[in-house]
Amino acid sequence: MNHFHDWAYLAFAFAGLTMATVVTRGSFFMLPARFALPAQVERALRYAPACALTAIIAQGVLTRDHQPYLTISNYQWWALLAGALVFIKTRNMIAMITVGMTVFTVLRIWA
Amino acid sequence: MIRMSLLPPLDRTAYREGVKAMTPLAAAVAVWGVVTGVAMVNAGLTIPAALLMTFTVFAGSAQLAVMPLLATGAPLPIVWVTALLVNLRFVIFAAASRRSFMHLPWPQRLLASYLNGDLGFALFSRRFASADQHGNPEQWGYFYGVAFVNWGVWQAGSVVGFLIGGLMPSDWGFELAAYLALMAVLIPMVQRFPAVAGIISTAAVAVLAVGLPLRLGLLLAVLVGVTVALVGEALRDRRLSRLSRV
Incomplete structure (x- = not known):
């Protein structure tokens, strides 16, 4: 079954995701003034978003069918690498996506 | 009966200043919205579902991050925790700017929370970094000037993205665009x-x-x-x- 057509699944998912938006953005707006973050917790919070994004990207690009997918013919990986280099150099998101998708399409068709 | 407004008193001049501060960034927000919209629809989300998602969740990076999880029907707690992790940066934002909002009635705080995204926080904290008084109509006005433009431009960009994404064939492996878009959030961190x-x-x-x-x-x-x-x-x-x- 395609989960994108399962409306009950999506409705529950979106309800929880909306909560995730409000609970994090509202955290310290809603909490009483006496609550403050311990320094160590604040440090951990600083790294968590980058790590979560990395985990998603790594599993998306470097795995296939629940297996590591670390071969030369992993075109998504080369495209992502090319795009990342462009972004580090230019800080231009459009340039990164254009280069990444072009590299991927070229490899997919001709390699 | 007490009539409770969702908005605190807003200073008009500061509101316009907020709109103006956001204007040069609007193009970037719109583009990021379009990219997110295209990526969501290309991952397989139908346009009605994508509309429901953008107008409720309203958090681009989290939406993109959970897309591969939703596609495979991952357990909902994992979907939610992933979004929470990606959103944890907002906890730090909220801790940093709470003094300007924490004394408002809670419905007003809730709406301000919902609209307090990355750019809004960055502009707000730069503008009022050296303010010696926190929580006044000037700050609320500026905040909502930024927030409303950001919300409108983001949603418009996303909807355009859904339409473009709907026209593209889905077997070209364009889910890669979502990972590339996430790289744009990740690398500066x-x-x-x-x-x-x-x-x-x-x-x-x-x-x-x-x-x-x-x-x-x-x-x-x-x-x-x-x-x-x-x-x-x-x-x-x-x-x-x-x-x-x-």
Whole structure:
């Protein structure tokens, strides 16, 4: 079954995701003034978003069918690498996506 | 009966200043909205579902991050925790700007929370960094000037993205666009050694542990990555303090 057509699944998912938006953005707006973050917790919070994004990207690009997918013919990986280099150099998101998708399409068709 | 407004008193001049501050950034927000919209529809989301998602969730990075999880019907707690992790940066934003909002009635705080995204926070904290008074109509006016433009431009961009995405064939592997868009959020977060060490170990664990049931490899990877970054930070600080003593 395609989960994108399962409306009950999506409705529950979106309800929880909306909560995730409000609970994090509202955290310290809603909490009483006496609550403050311990320094160590604040440090951990600083790294968590980058790590979560990395985990998603790594599993998306470097795995296939629940297996590591670390071969030369992993075109998504080369495209992502090319795009990342462009972004580090230019800080231009459009340039990164254009280069990444072009590299991927070229490899997919001709390699 | 007490009539409760959702908005605090807004200073008009400051509101216009907020709109003006946001205007040069509107193009970037719109483009990011279009990219997110295209990526969501290309991942397989129908346009009605995409509309429902953008007008409720309203958090681009989290929406993109959970897309591959939703596509495979991952357990909902994993979907939610992943979004929470990506959103944790907002907790730091909220802690930093709470003084301007915390004395408002709670419905007003709730709406301000919902609209307090990355750019809004960046502009707000730069504008009022040296303010000696917090929580006045000037600050609320500026905040909502920025927030409303940001919300409108983002949603418009997303809807355009859904339409463009709907026209593109879905078998071209365009889900890669979503990962590329996430890289644009990730790379600016990773400027120093502890963060780099953290994401490299995260990536390694995420790939090796991908076979774990319930997508638990994701959470394990984040746990290891954050720990490595914290240890790296402690080691760096110790080295710096030793160097400064010489």
